[in-house]
Amino acid sequence: MKKKPYLWMMFVLLQISLLTIVSPTCNAAPFKKSPIKTLIVDGQNNHDQWAKITFMMKRYLEETGKFTVDVQRTKTTWNGKEYLTKYVIPGVSASVDLPKSQMDSSFHPNFKAYDVVICNFGWNAAPWPKETQADFDQFIKNGGGLVVLHAADNSFPEWSAYNQMIGIGGWGNRTEKDGPYVYFDLNNKEVRDSSPGRAGSHGPQKEFQITIRNANHPITKGMPTTWMHTQDEMYDRLRGPAENMEVLGTAFSAVENKGSGRHEPMLLTIKYGKGRVFHTPMGHADYSVNCVGFITSLLRGTQWAATGKVDIPIPADFPKSDLSQSRQFKD
Numbered sequence: 349m350k351k352k353p354y355l356w357m358m359f360v361l362l363q364i365s366l367l368t369i370v371s372p373t374c375n376a377a378p379f380k381k382s383p384i385k386t387l388i389v390d391g392q393n394n395h396d397q398w399a400k401i402t403f404m405m406k407r408y409l410e411e412t413g414k415f416t417v418d419v420q421r422t423k424t425t426w427n428g429k430e431y432l433t434k435y436v437i438p439g440v441s442a443s444v445d446l447p448k449s450q451m452d453s454s455f456h457p458n459f460k461a462y463d464v465v466i467c468n469f470g471w472n473a474a475p476w477p478k479e480t481q482a483d484f485d486q487f488i489k490n491g492g493g494l495v496v497l498h499a500a501d502n503s504f505p506e507w508s509a510y511n512q513m514i515g516i517g518g519w520g521n522r523t524e525k526d527g528p529y530v531y532f533d534l535n536n537k538e539v540r541d542s543s544p545g546r547a548g549s550h551g552p553q554k555e556f557q558i559t560i561r562n563a564n565h566p567i568t569k570g571m572p573t574t575w576m577h578t579q580d581e582m583y584d585r586l587r588g589p590a591e592n593m594e595v596l597g598t599a600f601s602a603v604e605n606k607g608s609g610r611h612e613p614m615l616l617t618i619k620y621g622k623g624r625v626f627h628t629p630m631g632h633a634d635y636s637v638n639c640v641g642f643i644t645s646l647l648r649g650t651q652w653a654a655t656g657k658v659d660i661p662i663p664a665d666f667p668k669s670d671l672s673q674s675r676q677f678k679d
């Protein structure tokens with residue numbers, strides 16, 4: 349039987365036209381996983397409001413319709429019992445039966461069941477059990493997402509994998525042995541400074557301006573080049589391995605406000621194995637977390653850590669260069 353090459357040609361042309369039609373649709377809907385399964389871990393934090401901040405982040409994430417959020421909490425007798433008992437999350441223990449800074453040997457979340465983990469631990473938190481640490485390390489290496497806020501970059505100074513994941517951290521006897529200071533100098537040049545010294549400090553709380561250093565990253569794309577953050581502690585002099593790390597945004601830490609005289613990292617990403625990490629040292633208290641800039645960064649950073657992409661828009665009430673904007677959080 350004679351072959352009919354024109355049939356093949358028509359088949360090929362049909363494939364090409366289908367690809368042309370389908371491609372834009374694929375670009376518009378990049379997310380295979382919806383909603384994004386998110387786990388907030390907490391329980392030991394030197395900030396009184398940590399339980400409220402977990403409660404707030406869970407609501408802000410779930411309100412987008414893009415995330416489901418579970419919480420797993422270590423046993424604790426930490427600061428802020430009044431917040432722990434007021435901001436109760438169904439199914440989450442408000443147990444207070446562990447002495448301060450003691451490891452909860454039963455803490456072992458099933459990280460693999462999630463796309464992204466948000467770490468809301470704080471300064472002087474007890475180490476996680478070794479098996480939990482190893483599982484978490486594997487989870488991120490295999491492509492899991494991590495979000496680190498505020499005092500979570502004080503946690504676990506002895507855990508080298510965690511220091512790699514967060515890029516830079518403060519307090520907990522971190523020094524030059526842990527890696528360089530990372531900042532932008534007065535010429536707006538990124539510096540990695542290995543000079544000796546302790547890591548982590550901050551002046552009195554105040555509003556401060558964020559400067560975007562990479563406006564093409566999915567997390568920051570569309571943000572104004574500068575925007576005003578609500579009252580917060582501005583961490584400075586953070587240091588760490590800083591490998592595979594990118595600074596997306598900074599804030600100027602003025603010497604007259606007991607700061608470093610440097611532009612300090614405020615929005616960061618780190619690649620760890622196949623995993624993506626979004627780190628912000630902002631988020632000291634409820635009024636800091638209610639900043640529309642913080643909320644937007646948290647939502648977009650979490651989506652990016654989970655998927656590598658962002659489709660959460662910059663809201664109309666996003667802060668301006670010299671004007672902060674807050675949401676009212678209703679209990």
Ligand SMILES: [Zn+2]
Pocket residue numbers: 395498499581631632
């Ligand atoms: Zn703080």
